[in-house]
Amino acid sequence: MLTTIIFSKDRPLQLDLTLKSLIQNWPVNNKIEVIYNVSYGYEDPYKILEKEYNFVEFTKEDEFGGFQIFLQTSVNFSKNPYLMFLTDDNIFYRKARTTEKDLNFLFSGDIACLALRLGINITHRDGYVSQQPQFERLGWNHLLWNRMSMLAQSYWNYPLSVDGIVFKKEVIGEILNELDVLSHNSDYCVYNNPNQLEQYFQRYFFEVPAFMACELYSCVVNSPNNRVQDTILNKHGDKFPHDQFYLLSLFNEGFRIKLEDLNFFNISCPHQEINLLRNLV
Helix, strand or coil: CEEEEEEEECCHHHHHHHHHHHHHHCCCCEEEEEEEECCCCCHHHHHHHHHHCCCCEEEECECCECHHHHHHHHHHHCCCCEEEEEECCEEECCCCCCCHHHHHHHHHCCCCCEECCCCCCCCEECCEECCCCCCEEECCCEEEEEHHHCCCCCHHHCCCCCCCEEEEHHHHHHHHHHHHHHHHHCCCCCCCCHHHHHHHHHHHCCCCCCEEEEECCCCEEECCCCCCCCCCCCCCCCCCCCCHHHHHHHHHCCCCECHHHCCCCCCCCCECCCCCCCCEC
């Protein structure tokens, strides 16, 4: 029904939390793939995760194939009609209410995406109150809105993200195939990580449908406790800074983050720091 692709780099402890939360709180039957890159000292922890989650397909970037090649291959060979992207600092913090029947119904209405990081609880951006669109209620659990009624780049008019967004597989497949053609003609549209991918996605801003959907309340949050890339200098660690090397040492000592002990009270922004070290097990 759905293929979930998780992007990860040098975050085995956080990836473990992403996987646990996805398995626990996403009810739609899905195939899970992890495309990962590692620096020195991180490869063994990922091998441990690969054994612990032996039903998940792990693909390591290497000299024979980079991020772009592996992603395009995964999407093109997926037999599922829907596709979801996650990063390893995403958490399914609440049980999603979307069913397979819901996905078929929502996408039959020609929506750009189902944004699981959005809902009526999302009222802030960068600490400031942000405007919400005029919603149309779809059944008990979903909302619909015209994204073009909102400012570009607002959460409510940003469909092409890799943070907890569900798409039609054929739509993303066509985009990736076109980017591949463009990248062979020049260095333009070559992407080596999910941040660059999301940047190139924006060239298709006007080509995807005008409507977006979400659940009544968000169920995915991004917790930016650290940064492992330099492509986008995003804010991180303002409230709960967690050094990636320290988290690696905790993983190697056998510690894991327990989802049930984290505090998800008052999630009001898709990017909101959670104290991941509140109660390790």
